[in-house]
Amino acid sequence: MVKISVLKLSNKRVVDSDGSEMGILHNIVAEANTGSLRELVVRPSDELDASKFKQEDGYVFIPFDAVSAVKDVIVVDTQRIRVRA
DSSP: OOOOOHHHHTTOEEEETTOOEEEEEEEEEEOTTTOOEEEEEEEEOTTSOGGGSEEETTEEEEEGGGEEEESSSEEEOGGGOOOOO
16 A cells, blocks of 8 residues: 655645546545544535535535545546535
8 A cells, every 4th residue: 555645635636537627635534533534625626516515614525435546636536426415
């Protein structure tokens, strides 16, 4: 498993699996008891339909289990994104 410092992820672009801009990574939410990564906190791009996501203070929350790759950008698999209930 490749390890990546959270500091290197700061301000990284987040795109969906089609290459569409979703926004810029602001923070990551982890479960306190286990350390499991839960959600990406993203400053949404103007093109993103933020109504599909949990939102707070102008940020959208994307489930971490939808992340398919972390390289120059963070790629989120659109098939794994759960629509906000």
